[in-house]
Amino acid sequence: MRKIQIVLGLSFLLFCLIKIIAPEPIKNKELVQEFWIQKTHANSNFNAVIGGDSRVYRGFSPEDFNDASVTDLLSINLGYSSTGFSSDYLDFCLSKFDVNSKKNVLILGITPHSLTKEAFKNEASNKFAIASTFEVFRYKYLSSFLKYLSPYSPSELFNEKTDNYKEKHEKNGWISSYYLEPDSSRALKNYTKTFLKYQVTDNEINAFLNKVKEIRTQDISIIAFRPPSSIAMRNLEDSISGFDEEYIKRELEDMGVQWLDFREGDFNSYDGSHLHFESAKKLSILLGIEVSKLFENQTSEVSQNNNY
Amino acid sequence: MVFNSIEFLLFAGLFFLLWPVFRTKDAARWTFIVVASFVFYGAWDWRFLFLIIFSGLVDYCAGLALGSAIKHRRAILGASLFANLGALFIFKYSVFFATVIQDLVNPFGLEINLVNSIPEFALILPVGISFYTFQSLSYTIDVYKGKLKPTRNILLFFSYLAMFPQLVAGPIIRAKDFLNQLRSYRIPSEIEKWNAFKMICFGLFQKVVIADNLSFFVDSAYQGKSMYSGSLYWWFIVVAFSFQIYCDFSGYTLIARGLAKYMGYHFKMNFNHPYFAKSIREFWTRWHISLSNWFRDYVYIPLGGSRKGKHYGMYALVITMLLSGIWHGANYTFIAWASLHVIYLLIERKTNWYKRFKRIPYLLTILIFLQVTLAWVFFRAVSIDQAFNIVGRLVSFRSSDLNFVDTYLSGVVFLILAIIIEMTIYLRKNFRPLKKFYWSRKNSFDYALLTLCILCIVFFRGEGSQFIYFQF
Numbered sequence: 001m002r003k004i005q006i007v008l009g010l011s012f013l014l015f016c017l018i019k020i021i022a023p024e025p026i027k028n029k030e031l032v033q034e035f036w037i038q039k040t041h042a043n044s045n046f047n048a049v050i051g052g053d054s055r056v057y058r059g060f061s062p063e064d065f066n067d068a069s070v071t072d073l074l075s076i077n078l079g080y081s082s083t084g085f086s087s088d089y090l091d092f093c094l095s096k097f098d099v100n101s102k103k104n105v106l107i108l109g110i111t112p113h114s115l116t117k118e119a120f121k122n123e124a125s126n127k128f129a130i131a132s133t134f135e136v137f138r139y140k141y142l143s144s145f146l147k148y149l150s151p152y153s154p155s156e157l158f159n160e161k162t163d164n165y166k167e168k169h170e171k172n173g174w175i176s177s178y179y180l181e182p183d184s185s186r187a188l189k190n191y192t193k194t195f196l197k198y199q200v201t202d203n204e205i206n207a208f209l210n211k212v213k214e215i216r217t218q219d220i221s222i223i224a225f226r227p228p229s230s231i232a233m234r235n236l237e238d239s240i241s242g243f244d245e246e247y248i249k250r251e252l253e254d255m256g257v258q259w260l261d262f263r264e265g266d267f268n269s270y271d272g273s274h275l276h277f278e279s280a281k282k283l284s285i286l287l288g289i290e291v292s293k294l295f296e297n298q299t300s301e302v303s304q305n306n307n308y
Numbered sequence: 309m310v311f312n313s314i315e316f317l318l319f320a321g322l323f324f325l326l327w328p329v330f331r332t333k334d335a336a337r338w339t340f341i342v343v344a345s346f347v348f349y350g351a352w353d354w355r356f357l358f359l360i361i362f363s364g365l366v367d368y369c370a371g372l373a374l375g376s377a378i379k380h381r382r383a384i385l386g387a388s389l390f391a392n393l394g395a396l397f398i399f400k401y402s403v404f405f406a407t408v409i410q411d412l413v414n415p416f417g418l419e420i421n422l423v424n425s426i427p428e429f430a431l432i433l434p435v436g437i438s439f440y441t442f443q444s445l446s447y448t449i450d451v452y453k454g455k456l457k458p459t460r461n462i463l464l465f466f467s468y469l470a471m472f473p474q475l476v477a478g479p480i481i482r483a484k485d486f487l488n489q490l491r492s493y494r495i496p497s498e499i500e501k502w503n504a505f506k507m508i509c510f511g512l513f514q515k516v517v518i519a520d521n522l523s524f525f526v527d528s529a530y531q532g533k534s535m536y537s538g539s540l541y542w543w544f545i546v547v548a549f550s551f552q553i554y555c556d557f558s559g560y561t562l563i564a565r566g567l568a569k570y571m572g573y574h575f576k577m578n579f580n581h582p583y584f585a586k587s588i589r590e591f592w593t594r595w596h597i598s599l600s601n602w603f604r605d606y607v608y609i610p611l612g613g614s615r616k617g618k619h620y621g622m623y624a625l626v627i628t629m630l631l632s633g634i635w636h637g638a639n640y641t642f643i644a645w646a647s648l649h650v651i652y653l654l655i656e657r658k659t660n661w662y663k664r665f666k667r668i669p670y671l672l673t674i675l676i677f678l679q680v681t682l683a684w685v686f687f688r689a690v691s692i693d694q695a696f697n698i699v700g701r702l703v704s705f706r707s708s709d710l711n712f713v714d715t716y717l718s719g720v721v722f723l724i725l726a727i728i729i730e731m732t733i734y735l736r737k738n739f740r741p742l743k744k745f746y747w748s749r750k751n752s753f754d755y756a757l758l759t760l761c762i763l764c765i766v767f768f769r770g771e772g773s774q775f776i777y778f779q780f
Contacts, residue, residue: 001498001501002498003498003502003505003751003754003755004501004502004505006755007505007509007754007755007758007759007762008762010755010759011758011759011762011763011766014759014763015763015766018763018767029771134314134315138314142314146314149766151766151767151768151769151770152767152768153718154521154717154718154721154722154768
């Protein structure tokens with residue numbers, strides 16, 4: 001046993017020494033997993049839930065939204081990579097609402113890709129949703145200790161090149177991100193490829209609209225918008241994705257959903273698709289203000305009705 | 309539950325904390341092993357525990373029946389083989405054979421869809437089914453042949469069958485070796501504990517540092533996600549896979565052996581530097597030794613082995629190797645992999661070509677390694693077409709730029725590390741000056757290397773999780 005103790009002791013000493021001297025790993029895998037598991041398995045105590053794909057999880061800051069909204073709202077960003085607005089995904093969003101609250105709002109960041117058959121598979125969110133009880137426990141409660149054991153990639157040691165992409169996993173589901181050297185045309189090629197493979201189809205649109213209709217029967221307000229990206233991206237998506245924004249907007253407004261329009265020129269995208277974190281904050285503040293207005297209008301309508 | 313997880317760390321911690329309490333009394337020891345092993349397996353999918361219990365009960369009863377019966381012994385053995393191989397067939401091969409039948413009849417205009425009619429439960433492959441089925445079968449066959457007395461204690465039998473360190477990926481232990489060990493208990497000596505610790509550390513290092521870090525590059529290449537396709541790139545990938553599968557499986561076995569040793573038991577060696585073999589025949593005495601021995605004892609020798617003349621020996625060899633191929637997986641690729649080894653072995657038997665290279669052993673080792681590596685292409689490929697495509701790229705020597713090194717720098721580093729480590733360990737055992745040097749400062753070397761292993765596990769572990777051989 002003495003030999004084992006010597007090795008374990010030596011390892012611990014060297015571990016501490018390395019942790020003191022060496023910089024943190026560029027990507028702490030433990031914290032990344034913790035981030036996704038925390039948001040997927042968050043408690044049901046939110047008043048504002050925003051759903052969508054990577055443009056949403058990178059483009060919406062719950063903290064700035066909460067600060068901007070006059071009413072006391074607690075929001076969560078439930079965006080995942082390549083998310084589609086399937087019935088299951090929207091049910092998942094609904095499951096995060098505080099059922100005792102009278103002011104609940106569902107915010108939908110609708111991109112053309114989010115209404116494709118491929119996106120409706122929701123592989124990214126499902127992967128975290130099926131995590132075992134132990135995994136959930138681990139990432140909810142042990143990650144604060146295990147983060148110190150996050151591994152390095154050898155390329156970090158040998159490769160002196162700095163990664164152009166920078167991201168930070170913030171609270172309540174937001175990833176603030178940017179490029180050191182922005183390239184607003186970078187994402188266009190990928191999106192062109194994607195939409196040559198998958199198109200927005202009537203099946204997915206109808207399934208989505210039916211589900212929204214069903215949600216509208218509950219006491220939940222809905223706000224929808226097309227997450228801003230870049231003008232080139234909007235033109236590309238409008239021309240090849242099969243997405244008809246006007247139609248979706250009209251249908252949703254007929255159901256009582258509030259549609260918000262944002263102009264691409266008012267925001268800054270670092271890769272042509274995702275918002276620079278400062279623009280994401282701006283968008284979140286604007287959404288916060290709009291949600292406040294929505295609730296104010298609702299309150300005044302209720303009081304007017306009561307007066308009558 | 310996999311060895312390289314936090315769950316297992318907690319499980320093993322609790323197990324070894326309680327082990328001294330339970331190990332002294334037979335019934336308590338066996339019950340503890342069985343319960344712990346079922347918890348270990350059930351953490352993956354508790355429903356498939358019933359399959360282990362079924363397989364075990366069949367062979368436990370068959371053993372008892374064979375022990376007392378003078379007549380109908382063949383029928384009892386047949387029933388055990390039927391039940392075990394039947395379960396294996398349903399869960400592992402039903403989809404494959406349904407596809408084969410479809411492929412055969414479809415060209416004649418008969419449109420049948422057998423795959424869709426297979427019940428959903430049979431589409432899931434229970435982890436480790438091939439391992440525990442073979443282990444269970446070896447018990448019954450040994451009892452049938454009179455090499456082993458059947459055990460009457462069901463707990464003892466299930467301790468042998470389900471013992472968690474080797475339950476899901478071997479080594480395949482034999483009842484005649486292991487039941488006696490289980491009948492008593494030994495408190496491991498200090499040196500045994502130290503050796504167990506070394507095995508576990510090095511096994512984890514092989515798995516999480518080498519195999520898991522190589523898996524990303526190998527997987528992306530075989531999934532067609534990489535942007536490189538030159539010959540040099542593919543040579544890098546196929547050699548990387550040779551080391552990935554070796555380190556993955558050898559790592560698992562070392563951890564399993566280390567855990568057993570810590571309990572006071574001994575599992576035989578399962579890998580003995582297979583890539584240093586100087587013939588394909590020798591390779592099979594060094595790679596997955598417990599499986600090779602199983603096939604030798606229960607298939608090759610009963611088929612006549614080499615006792616009935618050259619031609620009969622070849623026939624036995626072909627059958628044994630093809631069965632070994634299909635044991636690994638229900639796919640044409642595994643049959644192709646095994647067929648390639650059959651060809652290698654037959655050429656070796658016929659020509660003894662390798663003997664001419666005995667004076668240049670290093671070249672011989674490289675030639676054998678290249679043969680094995682080429683065969684691994686079929687083992688790893690998704691389809692036969694893909695395998696031939698890759699082999700075509702390997703031998704075409706076109707567009708051999710080295711740009712991939714920059715992109716896959718980590719992969720290159722870990723591959724070089726794997727090769728250096730394997731060579732160092734082999735030379736340390738076989739090259740006298742190095743052996744002498746090591747033994748003169750053994751403790752210091754061990755301390756330094758194990759500390760380095762642990763630090764690498766903490767700081768450079770890869771992202772892979774499952775062991776490759778779990779799927780078999």
